[in-house]
Amino acid sequence: DVKVTQSSRYLVKRTGEKVFLECVQDMDHENMFWYRQDPGLGLRLIYFSYDVKMKEKGDIPEGYSVSREKKERFSLILESASTNQTSMYLCASSFQGSDYGYTFGSGTRLTVV
Amino acid sequence: QQQVKQSPQSLIVQKGGISIINCAYENTAFDYFPWYQQFPGKGPALLIAIRPDVSEKKEGRFTISFNKSAKQFSLHIMDSQPGDSATYFCAASTGSARQLTFGSGTQLTVLP
Numbered sequence: 106d107v108k109v110t111q112s113s114r115y116l117v118k119r120t121g122e123k124v125f126l127e128c129v130q131d132m133d134h135e136n137m138f139w140y141r142q143d144p145g146l147g148l149r150l151i152y153f154s155y156d157v158k159m160k161e162k163g164d165i166p167e168g169y170s171v172s173r174e175k176k177e178r179f180s181l182i183l184e185s186a187s188t189n190q191t192s193m194y195l196c197a198s199s200f201q202g203s204d205y206g207y208t209f210g211s212g213t214r215l216t217v218v
Numbered sequence: 219q220q221q222v223k224q225s226p227q228s229l230i231v232q233k234g235g236i237s238i239i240n241c242a243y244e245n246t247a248f249d250y251f252p253w254y255q256q257f258p259g260k261g262p263a264l265l266i267a268i269r270p271d272v273s274e275k276k277e278g279r280f281t282i283s284f285n286k287s288a289k290q291f292s293l294h295i296m297d298s299q300p301g302d303s304a305t306y307f308c309a310a311s312t313g314s315a316r317q318l319t320f321g322s323g324t325q326l327t328v329l330p
């Protein structure tokens with residue numbers, strides 16, 4: 106069963122901490138994406154990557170960075186967590202240039218206190 | 219800026235009824251319009267999608283209607299069932315990585 110796996114289902118961190126959210130896919134997809142989901146705002150694109158070591162800013166990249174050292178793994182980094190980054194974070198992947206749709210992970214619920 | 223606007227925010231329908239969710243977009247570069255369905259505790263999953271050269275697409279009980287001139291598209295769920303209760307997101311894509319811009323979501327409740 107093909108899938109996107111996010112390392113943590115729930116995470117609680119303190120303000121100012123450096124936070125790593127990990128995502129691994131086993132479908133050999135070229136594209137990987139990080140979204141955050143907030144009630145009433147839908148899913149907003151933070152960063153995406155279309156190849157190893159390549160990254161592009163999405164709509165809300167401020168306060169975040171990403172790393173893609175291997176094709177199957179895409180990490181989201183919160184350099185200094187703040188309370189307004191409390192959210193559900195969703196990772197997704199897809200084939201390059203296709204419209205077969207994204208495969209999403211189940212999400213990481215991050216709470217920053 | 220919200221490039222894809224979705225309404226209503228929530229929708230309650232009786233079993234057997236028709237559920238209708240509407241979306242409007244601004245960016246004329248969008249060229250693919252999928253709908254995603256999300257159940258609690260799960261990530262969104264692709265439900266149905268349409269390209270702008272087609273005015274309607276039907277898959278089972280789910281139909282997308284697309285109006286290119288008005289820059290609007292909608293999801294119709296016929297004979298709605300309690301198992302359809304979920305959050306629905308419209309989206310639009312463009313760009314080399316086909317990155318998706320999502321609407322704000324509609325929480326659908328189908329009463330038994």
